[in-house]
Amino acid sequence: MLREAHLSDKENIAIDVRDAVKRYGDFTALKKISLSIMDNEFFTLLGPSGCGKTTLLRMIAGFEDVTEGAIFLYGDEIENLPPNKRPVNTVFQNYALFPHMTILDNVAFGLEMRGASKADARTKAGEMLELVQLSQFSARKPSQLSGGQQQRVALARALAPQPKVLLLDEPLSALDLKLRKAMQLELKHLQRETGITFIFVTHDQEEALTMSDRIAVMSAGEMQQLGSPTDIYERPHNMFVADFIGETNLLEVSVDGIADGRATCHLGGGHELTCNAVDGIGVGSKVHMSIRPERLYMSAEPTASEGLHGRVKDNIFVGTDITTIVQLDEGPDFVVRTSNSDRGNKRIFEPGTEMFVNMERGAARLLAD
Amino acid sequence: MAAGAASGGSATTDTYKEARTWLLLPAWVTLCILILAPVLMMLVYSFLTKEFRGGVIWEFSLAAYDQFFFDRGLFGDDPPKIEWTYIAIFWRSIWQAGAATLLSLVIGFPTAYFIATRAENMRPVWVFLITIPYWVNLLIRTVSMKFLLRDQGPLNDFLINIGLIDSPLHIVNTNFAVQLGLFYSYLPFMVLPIYAAVERYNFNLSEAAADLYASKWTTLRRILLPAVKPGVIAGCILVFVPSMGSFLAPDLLGGAKNFMIGSLIEEQFKGNAGNWPFGAAASMILLTMVLIILMIFARQQAKAEKSGG
Numbered sequence: 001m002l003r004e005a006h007l008s009d010k011e012n013i014a015i016d017v018r019d020a021v022k023r024y025g026d027f028t029a030l031k032k033i034s035l036s037i038m039d040n041e042f043f044t045l046l047g048p049s050g051c052g053k054t055t056l057l058r059m060i061a062g063f064e065d066v067t068e069g070a071i072f073l074y075g076d077e078i079e080n081l082p083p084n085k086r087p088v089n090t091v092f093q094n095y096a097l098f099p100h101m102t103i104l105d106n107v108a109f110g111l112e113m114r115g116a117s118k119a120d121a122r123t124k125a126g127e128m129l130e131l132v133q134l135s136q137f138s139a140r141k142p143s144q145l146s147g148g149q150q151q152r153v154a155l156a157r158a159l160a161p162q163p164k165v166l167l168l169d170e171p172l173s174a175l176d177l178k179l180r181k182a183m184q185l186e187l188k189h190l191q192r193e194t195g196i197t198f199i200f201v202t203h204d205q206e207e208a209l210t211m212s213d214r215i216a217v218m219s220a221g222e223m224q225q226l227g228s229p230t231d232i233y234e235r236p237h238n239m240f241v242a243d244f245i246g247e248t249n250l251l252e253v254s255v256d257g258i259a260d261g262r263a264t265c266h267l268g269g270g271h272e273l274t275c276n277a278v279d280g281i282g283v284g285s286k287v288h289m290s291i292r293p294e295r296l297y298m299s300a301e302p303t304a305s306e307g308l309h310g311r312v313k314d315n316i317f318v319g320t321d322i323t324t325i326v327q328l329d330e331g332p333d334f335v336v337r338t339s340n341s342d343r344g345n346k347r348i349f350e351p352g353t354e355m356f357v358n359m360e361r362g363a364a365r366l367l368a369d
Numbered sequence: 370m371a372a373g374a375a376s377g378g379s380a381t382t383d384t385y386k387e388a389r390t391w392l393l394l395p396a397w398v399t400l401c402i403l404i405l406a407p408v409l410m411m412l413v414y415s416f417l418t419k420e421f422r423g424g425v426i427w428e429f430s431l432a433a434y435d436q437f438f439f440d441r442g443l444f445g446d447d448p449p450k451i452e453w454t455y456i457a458i459f460w461r462s463i464w465q466a467g468a469a470t471l472l473s474l475v476i477g478f479p480t481a482y483f484i485a486t487r488a489e490n491m492r493p494v495w496v497f498l499i500t501i502p503y504w505v506n507l508l509i510r511t512v513s514m515k516f517l518l519r520d521q522g523p524l525n526d527f528l529i530n531i532g533l534i535d536s537p538l539h540i541v542n543t544n545f546a547v548q549l550g551l552f553y554s555y556l557p558f559m560v561l562p563i564y565a566a567v568e569r570y571n572f573n574l575s576e577a578a579a580d581l582y583a584s585k586w587t588t589l590r591r592i593l594l595p596a597v598k599p600g601v602i603a604g605c606i607l608v609f610v611p612s613m614g615s616f617l618a619p620d621l622l623g624g625a626k627n628f629m630i631g632s633l634i635e636e637q638f639k640g641n642a643g644n645w646p647f648g649a650a651a652s653m654i655l656l657t658m659v660l661i662i663l664m665i666f667a668r669q670q671a672k673a674e675k676s677g678g
Contacts, residue, residue: 063576083579096577100595109591110581161581 550618566600
């Protein structure tokens, strides 16, 4: 089952999870997950709650044992080591700062445990606090800091012992939106600056898209798709990914014909669309099609052969965009998003107006399941 | 209260104050009858003159305290020397209670930790199991303990049978037997407050410590213990204080040689041979000692907290 780690793997692959299974009694939390996380990568485990992403992170940290399979850290098998023997550190969701210690002692703790003298540990901890701009709070107790400040202390504490890999378990979920956005950038920046591999767990797809080099989308203990943010947004493999990442029009279609790598799909109500054919989806299959709302536009006259005729039901103003809900003639509802900055080029129609919905080339994708 | 005063004049405030007085009354009455009155009575009695065959004569006297601290010879006319007998009994009481507290802590802490780390629905079951023996009267439990520990008792039989010892261990009538008796009498008072503290403990902190390369022992010492310290202190006080004044365990398990302050006081109020003012004086001295020990403890605690320990 276990292949030999190659020398190049040893340097390039920070964490190698091989066929990892986690069972709690009869319940299987993780079903045979395999993935390789590269050195110096900002890697995100993304999925709804209960998908197994936190379980996987805790298995890498050593808080959960691995029912089956193996985990390698730069080529060394680690799944049987206790957490204090693994050179990885964690930023916990609730921060888990030691309440009876000062901020400085919190940050110095890991350094001290790794054998640094108390004075050295404190000096280095001071430098870490400078990095996260909290030097002036070093003598305070955690309870005297705000949530955002505690968050940065947790980060400094986990980074201080210079771990090979930093694990972050939904660290931003307790912060308000504005602070969260600022921290996202700060985290990304810290990752670049330190060169440490980050493994980030979140249920927030926008956060994942913003920060990650690569994302593993998980659901029900299985990995649904692994790829760059562009990959999983533009080319979702299946319905779950298309639906979970961003907003999309998910349509039930039947494939009527395939020619020259293009599939002709029937939407119901006499509407037809063509899109790139997908291996494994043949003529006669009933599948789903995903079209992102921002890749649709409206016009009074059909601009292409594929303009779909319908009537505007409602316009919703959401700040940067206007979301238009369109009812196709005897067909499904469509959501069309028009950027406010694009209003000069693209038309907005009043509710009740009849119009055509058009699609940018390559916007529609057939999904396997 | 401020809002009430602003809108409805002083009537609302007065009603509120009156209600508070009445509602607090039961608490005050209980405190006075059960705590203040007995202590005051004891204080008064300790300054009265003893009546032979028990009881007191209502005449002010310092004889009880004098008897406790000074030796004036058989007829009371020698120059006063310090009387060591009672001070020694006091010292032994502190020592025995301290040992029993330590024993309770060593056994009680892991027990409490064990209970607090069980599944949530099993914790009340374990707490219940811990308290079951305490439904039996203390006297009966202590006598049973003597039976178990005596030279021909089940413990010695067992140890001889498995070949660990050749002749019975003499446990009854030793200091250790008393410590064992006190430990057994008050163990739940150690377990329950520590259990409550550990149950509130955020085990994420232990994970964080392990994540930061701390061993299990270091995590216990540097993270868990400081977090549950209030529970440990409460447990120690709850075991130490009643152990100091206990007389059943020392009487039944310790014999005449291992007399403790509780037994001394009990003797003074028993039958016709007693000396009520002397018993009251010894009680007051015991109370003062306990308070002093607790105050020293509290002060050191505050100091440790201040220095950021």
